[in-house]
Structure formats: C-alpha cells, structure tokens
Amino acid sequence: MTFHLRFWLNGQEVRTEVEPDETLLWVLRERLNMTGTKVGCEAGDCGACTVLLDGRPVTSCLLLAPKAHGRHVVTIEGLGSPAKLHPLQQAFITYGALQCGFCGPGMLLSAAALLTQNPHPTEREVREAIAGNLCRCTGYQKIVQAILAVSRGEVP
Ligand code: FES
Ligand code: FES
Numbered sequence: 054m055t056f057h058l059r060f061w062l063n064g065q066e067v068r069t070e071v072e073p074d075e076t077l078l079w080v081l082r083e084r085l086n087m088t089g090t091k092v093g094c095e096a097g098d099c100g101a102c103t104v105l106l107d108g109r110p111v112t113s114c115l116l117l118a119p120k121a122h123g124r125h126v127v128t129i130e131g132l133g134s135p136a137k138l139h140p141l142q143q144a145f146i147t148y149g150a151l152q153c154g155f156c157g158p159g160m161l162l163s164a165a166a167l168l169t170q171n172p173h174p175t176e177r178e179v180r181e182a183i184a185g186n187l188c189r190c191t192g193y194q195k196i197v198q199a200i201l202a203v204s205r206g207e208v209p
Pocket of ligand 2: 151155157
C-alpha cells in the first residue's frame with residue numbers, strides 16, 4: 054500500500070509516494086535524486102548515509118521513509134552550496150579533512166549538528182559526535198582540527 058509522504062527537505066516542502074518499507078536513504082537518492090547522501094554499509098555502521106532529522110543526525114539507511122512524515126530533513130545539499138560553502142565545508146577543504154570524500158556528507162552533517170547544540174565543544178566532544186561516521190582515509194585528526202577551528206571562529 055502506497056504511503057503519501059510529506060516532509061520538509063532542506064527547507065522545501067516535498068510530497069512523494071513511497072512504499073512503507075522504503076528507507077529514507079532510498080527515497081532521497083532514487084525518488085528525489087538527492088545523491089549527496091551516500092550509500093555505505095546499509096546496516097547503520099558507517100554513517101555515510103547520515104542526514105539531520107529535526108536537527109539530529111540519523112542513519113537514513115535504517116529509517117523507514119514514513120517516519121520522516123511531517124518532519125524536517127537536512128542533507129548535504131542543504132548545508133551549503135558551491136557558491137556559498139558552509140564554514141565547516143570550507144574548513145574541511147583548508148585542513149585537508151577530505152580525501153576520497155565518501156564520508157564527507159555524513160561527517161559534515163554530524164559536525165554541523167554538534168556545533169548547533171554545542172558551539173564550543175572540546176576535542177573529546179568532537180570525537181564523540183563523529184564516532185558514528187567512519188573514515189577510511191584521513192585518520193580523523195584533520196577532521197577534528199577542522200571542526201575545532203570552526204568552533205573557535207577561525208573560518209579559513
Ligand atoms: S549506509 Fe547507513 S550507516 Fe552505513
Ligand atoms: S575521506 Fe575517504 S572515507 Fe573519509
């Protein structure tokens with residue numbers, strides 16, 4: 054039975070029909086063509102599919118799309134734009150915090166949620182906030198440095 058899904062995606066109201074067992078990740082990428090959200094493990098382990106649901110990071114591979122009904126979802130497409138990068142995006146570039154970039158969308162959204170809730174986190178709090186986002190390339194140090202630089206207002 055089709056579910057009539059209505060939610061806010063990056064500030065815009067979206068209406069689409071979904072099957073009740075479709076994940077938010079699948080709906081974002083396959084029905085709405087928002088491919089910035091990455092597909093990794095599809096088991097809740099890697100964080101590549103992280104989006105913000107009412108401001109909190111969630112793994113969209115585990116969230117059934119109907120659960121987003123009436124709620125606010127932010128994907129990487131809503132964080133900044135090529136013409137106007139979010140400070141975290143700029144900092145990730147400046148600090149070399151992205152290599153292959155596959156973890157980037159989820160990592161950036163987890164970091165953005167942290168700084169919204171806690172504008173001046175400790176290094177430990179930063180590491181805890183991104184603990185669900187796996188990165189195979191950077192060793193995390195540059196990612197942590199970039200997030201802390203933004204928290205100090207040192208937007209490169
Ligand atoms: S793809 Fe969702 S946690 Fe890995
Ligand atoms: S930059 Fe490659 S997985 Fe993080």
